[in-house]
Each structure stands twice: as structure tokens, then as C-alpha cells.
Amino acid sequence: MSALAIHSGPLGYDGQTVLQPVSLDIQAGEQLILLGKSGCGKSTLLNHIYTENRKECALIPQGLGLVDRLSVFHNIYMGRLSHYGLLHNLRNLVMPAAARVDEILPLLERLGLSDKCFATVADLSGGQRQRVAVARALYQGASVLLADEPVSALDGPEADRVMSLLNQHFNTAVITLHDVERALRYGQRIIAIQHGEVVLDEPAKRLSVNTLNAFY
Amino acid sequence: MRFTNTMDRPAYRWPRGVRIALWFLLIALACIPFTDLEISSLDPWIDLSRLLRGFMAPQLMQPSLVIEALLATLAFAFAGVGLAVVCGFVLALAFNNPVMRGFCALLRSIHELFWALIFLQFFGLHPLTGLLAIAVPYAGVFARMFAEILDQVPKQPEQTLPADTGYLSALLYTRLPLAWPHLVSYTSYRLECGIRSSAILGFVGLPTLGYYLESSFSQGYYPEVAALLILFYLLVASKKLWLRRWTFPVFIVGSPFFMGEGMPIIWGNVWRFFSQDIVPAPLRGSDASWQSLIDWFTHILIDQALPGVWNTLILSQVALAVTGLFALSLFPLISRHCFSPAGRLPGHLFLVIARSTPEYLLAYILLQLLGPSMLPAVIALAIHNGALIGYLTGRHSNEIQLRHDAPRRRLDRYCYELLPRTYPAFLSFMLYRWEVIMRETAILGVLGIQTIGFFVDSAIQEIRFDVALLLILIAAMMNIFVDLIARRVQRSFIG
8 A cells, every 4th residue: 555655847946946746655664765866856846745645654854853942751741732622732831741741751761852842942953853853743742754854863783773762663654774785774765866857766675785886 | 467447447436336326325415405594592502501511410390290100100101111012013923915015105204203192182191001002013113124024034844844834833833933032032122112212202281201301401491301311221221130031021010000190081082182182174064065165185285285295205315314424423432343342332322322212202302402403403313323223233243253364443443344345234224214304304393393293283273183194194104214225225335
């Protein structure tokens, strides 16, 4: 069964085409990794998928999309703003609901942020901020994950922990990465983009680090 | 290599920003022959020296009265700005609607003193008059600024929210907290303006500082004038000390108790104002005809609106140019690239005093000293606005990091480093201030200079509110028009 079907026209901005038309069927349960040099059009494609399929998707944008002045808790809670009514959202903004805190604390623990629940996001390091954005996506409970370089600010073991967490949580995902080895470890299907075109679309099993390095 | 042929030499063209400023300067020069800049008082120095001597030996009138006046000044400012923030925020959320934008532009294009004159007609000297006179135009100002601030917030947080997130939830969790620091700092700046506006409302009879200033001044009690002014400066300069996060709600809640009793509202007057007073005179009788309405209208247009608009235009263009020159020569005084911290102190002191004195008050004092002409108005507008823009530009220049081998001579440094780098900011402050200067110029007419405010004031004295309202609306249109031009120039400069 196909979870997402993408048939885009040429994509770009300011009248400049960044990405040629793309046709993709993403199966439910498929973990897809997008590879390519920076500026090749990965983020453009990801944003296109998101705007076309907002309902099913949770997004971790490259800029993270955090609200600096609010706490870690509130930023993560935002993943479910649409689940709750306005009154609950208001009340939770002023005085966090115990039930919501209990839901979010285990997530923080798994991401190594348990002592930061009510810290202001502005006070966090780059790696910590990235994990907050990951937690927000996990909390949202959407069926598909769209993530743009979700572990770029994390060191090796930390990055692997976060990647496998995302892997367990979302059985369908489109993730951009620039680390070839990690792409092979977590992806079932790899797509490479070069000069604004999809140049490779293969199951990860058939690929090796050397073949993929050619695209960098 | 030397160019032997002038044909080969590339031509230098002044940058766009400089050309814009030169046009403004040329227009101002062209206006000067039509501007009455005469000093008509016999000996301005006598009064000036008496006023200065008053500052040497200031004398408080009854302290309890003064404290009451200061508290009333603060009370009107806080309550008025507080109400305006709430209304302005709600309006800002609907700012995408062109009708709403026009409505807000109308609210803010009418000066708070004009609003006070309008509300006086039906509420009388009631605290509501002062409260609304500040709240109504400020709500229009807040609506525009809040809408702009909320617009400039990073979009990504809102985009990552789940689909179907409610409008208010999204606002409260993303846009509002993202915009919060900017909203707070703008509100705090506006509060300072509110204190000035509130002080000025005393000139139309409300129990704020202006009331006592005018009465002391008109009786020639200069030591009292000096004492009141010094207290006012201390109040504004110490704002950081008494205005804290926790004192703000206290001030807001407490303000209604310090606005004075005023006179009771006579509701019959309110009804009469709308049903009779502001209805154009020819339409009030039973024999109303289109012809009489057109005659009435052309009569006002030719005899009052045209001369008023003309004088307002030329006076504000001259004042704008002088303001700019003044600001450009003042800002180095507080720039860290020009003077040591100790050397900047006098500049800071002068700029604080000059920018916290409302132009209306300055014009009032200068009119007494120099006699009636446009000169006091030009000086007053230039001192207040020039000091404000000089302060903003100076602060901007302090954020600049100069290279280590920057020119050593101060004038070189000013011309080659500071001026070019701060110029875009300076120009946008000026363009933003253009409309403010025009609005103030119009209101200075109440003091007797023949700008449009003069004709509004005379119409009110003759109890012809229909005429007054028509003239106020014409002044408002003029301000909206200038604001549109200023924004167009601004865009052409950035683009």
C-alpha cells in the first residue's frame, strides 16, 4: 500500500527551478533516505511533500522551528495543539497540565533531556535544541515523519540513538542526511539527488558506501 | 594611468539615498520664501534670561498640587496606553483586511489633542475624555506596529504545527511568544510617548502637568515653570527605575483612581453632538438643498482648509529638513566612535532633555519668547524630533564595529565610516517621522500659528463643530497621504 504518492511539477522559488519534476510512491513502512550535496534540492522536495500531505506528517525542518522563549515542554506540547481545545491549550500555556508533563517526560528521558523539561529553549545548546525538535515530532503522533538533517548537530553515538528512536517510532519516513554510512544503516530505500534531478532510487541492500560517495 | 579623454572616465552618480535627501532639502528651500520666520517680540532675550534664571532657582508651587498633577499625568498615560494595547492587539489580528487598515490609519492620523477637543464637546472635562484621547489614536498606532511585528516573526514554528491547529492556539504558542520581546519594547517606548501626550492634555483643561505649566507660564512665574519641567524630566529619565515588570500591573490597576473627578457627563450633550452639532449647518434646517451644502463646503474649503493645508505643508517640509540636519549633527555626540564615555555625557543629557520635551510645549514656550510666527514652530519641531532621531541614529552607530585601521580624524571617520553606515537607518527614521511632524505641525495651529489646527480651534471657539470635524478629517487625509508617500519612498530606497 502506498502511504504517499508524490507527483510534482518543477519546484523552485523566485522563478528559478531548483528541482525537476519528481514522481515517487512511498510505501507504508518504508524508510526513505534522501542524499545529495547541500543546495541540490533535498529540502525543497521535503517541504513540497510536507505541504501536500500536512495531515499525515510530522516535520523536523532544518531550522528546527522552535519558539525560543517558551520552555522545552511547551515546544514539545505544540506537536499536539490540534488534539486539544483552545481552553486546554491556554491553561497548559499558563500552568502545564500534570497529565501532559507525564506524557512528555518519558520522551525527554529517552532523548537525554530529562533535566531540561522547563528550561527555556533559548538557553539550550545546538544539539539539545535539535533533540527538542525531534521530541516534538515524536509527540505529535503522526504516521509519517519528514525530517531535514535531524541529527546534524549531534555527535556519533547520540545521533545513532536518535535515529533508531525515530526508526522505531515512525514506520514510514522521509529523512535527508549527508552521512552515507548512516543512510545505509537506517534507510531501506535511498534516493540521491544531483543538479536538481533524482539520479538514483534503489533499495539500500543493493548499495554500498562507495557507490553512494560518488554523489558527493 | 591617466585618462587623457574625459569620455573614458566613468561618471559618478550620487547614491539613491543621498538624492532622496537632496530632494527634500530642495523642497524645503523652495518653501522658505513662503514661511513667516520673523521674530516679532520686542526683546526675546529678556524673557529667555528670566526663564533661564528660573532654572537656576526653581521654586515649587504647592507640593500637594504638583504631586497630584504628576500622578494624574501618569494615570492618563498608563490607562490610555493600556487600553490602546488591548484594542490595538485585537485590531492587529484583523489588519490584513483593507477596511480595517484604513480604519486604523484614520484613528492614528488624528492627533490626540484633536481627539481631546472632539471628546470634550460631549463628555466635557470628564476623565473619559483624557483616557479616550490617548487610547483611540494609540490603538491605531499599536494595531499597525503589532501587525508588522507579528508578521516579521519566523514562520517555521507555525508551519511545523499539526494541521487543524486552531487559530488562537497557534497564535498563543508560536507567533505571540516569538514576537513578545519586540511587542514589550515597543509598548514601553510608546508609554514614554503616552506620558508626553498626557502632559500636553493639560493644555485643554485636564488636570495633568500641562495645565499647571500653562497657568504658571502665562502668569510669568518662571521659577515654577522650571520646577515643573525639571520634575517632568526626572520622571521620564527615571522610568527604568520605577517601571518594572511587577509595577506595570499596579500602575494600570491604580490609574483610574488618580485621574481626578472631572465634571459629570451630560448624556444629552453626547446625543446632541451626533444628532445636531456635527451635521453640516445647511443640512440642519428644513430647507436643506444640495446647492447650500455645496456652497457651505466650497466656502470652508477656500477660506479655511486651503490656507490651513498650505501652511501646514510648507511649515512641516521646512521643519523636516531642519530636523534632519539637526539629527545628523547631533548623533556623533553620543557615538562611541567619536567621544569617550565621559565626553558623551553632555550629549546624552541634551538629547534626553530635548527629546522628552513635547514639541507642543516647546512651541508654546518659544512662541511666548519669540512672538507669533512660524519660527518657534520650526525650532520646536526640529529640537524634539532632531534629538529623537539623533538619539536613535547614535544608538545605531554604537552597534557598528569599525575596523582597527579606521580613519583617526573624527571628521574623516564621520564622513567615511559612520555616516554611510548609519545613513539607511537615519533615512528610514526620517521617513517614518515625516507623518508625525506633519501631524504635530497641524496641531501647533491651536497655539495661533496658521496651520490647519488654527482653523479647527477657531471653529470650535465659534461652536461650529461641523466645520471643525470637516477640517480635522481633511488634516487626517493629508497625514494618510504623506504616510503613503513616505512608505513608497522607503520601498524605493530599500529595493
